[in-house]
Amino acid sequence: MEEDSSIIKKHKDGDPIAFEDLVLAYQDKIYNLCRYMLGNAHDAEDAAQDAFLKAYQALPKFRPEASLYTWLYRIATNTCIDYKRKPVFESLFGSSEEGGRLIHDRASEDPSPERLYQSKQIDRALQEGLGKLSPKLRAIIILKEIEELSYEEIADTLEISMGTVKSRIARAREELQKIMQKYREQNP
Amino acid sequence: MSCPKTKLISAYLDKELSPGEKTAFEAHVQGCASCSHTFEEMRLLRASFANVERHPAPYGFATRVMARTAELEKKKTSWLVPFFVRFAEVAVLLVVITMGILAGEVMTNSSPATTTTNVSSALSLDMFDATPPGSLGGAYLAMTEVRNEK
Numbered sequence: 001m002e003e004d005s006s007i008i009k010k011h012k013d014g015d016p017i018a019f020e021d022l023v024l025a026y027q028d029k030i031y032n033l034c035r036y037m038l039g040n041a042h043d044a045e046d047a048a049q050d051a052f053l054k055a056y057q058a059l060p061k062f063r064p065e066a067s068l069y070t071w072l073y074r075i076a077t078n079t080c081i082d083y084k085r086k087p088v089f090e091s092l093f094g095s096s097e098e099g100g101r102l103i104h105d106r107a108s109e110d111p112s113p114e115r116l117y118q119s120k121q122i123d124r125a126l127q128e129g130l131g132k133l134s135p136k137l138r139a140i141i142i143l144k145e146i147e148e149l150s151y152e153e154i155a156d157t158l159e160i161s162m163g164t165v166k167s168r169i170a171r172a173r174e175e176l177q178k179i180m181q182k183y184r185e186q187n188p
Numbered sequence: 189m190s191c192p193k194t195k196l197i198s199a200y201l202d203k204e205l206s207p208g209e210k211t212a213f214e215a216h217v218q219g220c221a222s223c224s225h226t227f228e229e230m231r232l233l234r235a236s237f238a239n240v241e242r243h244p245a246p247y248g249f250a251t252r253v254m255a256r257t258a259e260l261e262k263k264k265t266s267w268l269v270p271f272f273v274r275f276a277e278v279a280v281l282l283v284v285i286t287m288g289i290l291a292g293e294v295m296t297n298s299s300p301a302t303t304t305t306n307v308s309s310a311l312s313l314d315m316f317d318a319t320p321p322g323s324l325g326g327a328y329l330a331m332t333e334v335r336n337e338k
Contacts, residue, residue, distance in 0.1 A: 049253055053257065126236055145234065145240075151204050166198065166199050170197070
């Protein structure tokens with residue numbers, strides 16, 4: 001992206017506020033990734049800050065022809081996978097005003113209490129599922145389903161082959177589906 | 189028993205199959221109960237993510253990140269200052285010593301005769317006489333000797 005190249009050039013030229021522009025451009029994406037990787041707001045902010053700090057230190061060596069945002073995602077994903085504390089999954093869904101509205105929107109076709117309940121059940125099952133996946137499988141599901149990266153972008157982010165992306169996504173979905181199925185059976 | 193082609197379901201749902209692979213897979217699913225069942229499960233799973241909440245960064249996040257980068261910069265230069273101070277101290281010391289040696293050489297740099305005389309007189313015991321050379325007593329004696337000769 002031209003804007004990214006411009007920010008990087010300004011930072012390398014010693015512009016003190018150039019890096020802040022980069023943080024503002026990507027803070028929501030990086031924080032959201034960390035939130036779903038680590039499950040709670042406190043650890044997510046801690047990890048997201050660490051990720052940007054690592055990016056700040058590594059930026060002088062960043063190759064301009066590479067993709068900045070997959071590079072940032074890579075740093076953030078690795079920071080979360082190596083995070084010092086075990087993830088504690090708190091209300092990922094419906095915790096904010098936006099989250100509540102999204103649950104309602106999902107049920108809007110049939111806004112019965114039953115539909116709303118089902119919607120919340122899906123979210124609880126998803127949260128349970130994400131929490132029980134291994135960090136590597138959780139990362140690939142989040143990058144695909146939530147951050148909506150393409151297979152090529154995921155391969156670049158995780159530094160794995162396209163073949164590995166395909167097989168890992170398939171395995172992650174299979175495991176997630178099993179965990180969610182078990183959760184629904186235990187919590188009808 | 190699961191069909192080996194179920195591993196293509198994910199890529200199919202993500203539109204990552206080539207046109208040829210896609211056509212072949214669609215034809216296969218229609219006749220395969222295992223793939224059909226798994227396909228539906230995967231489709232529902234993907235649909236679960238359709239409206240997930242996106243969490244924006246908390247208020248003031250960028251400011252906190254920039255505060256940490258400023259701290260990092262401060263730590264980078266703080267270890268350099270004592271290094272340069274010590275370096276400067278050593279450099280000044282070397283300059284002073286060198287100047288002292290050079291000054292000493294300049295001050296002791298006299299003619300060979302003078303050097304010899306100075307060495308001789310330094311080695312004799314005349315310095316220990318009651319009227320050593322160069323003293324007032326010695327000068328008086330020299331004057332009286334000259335008068336007696338006259």
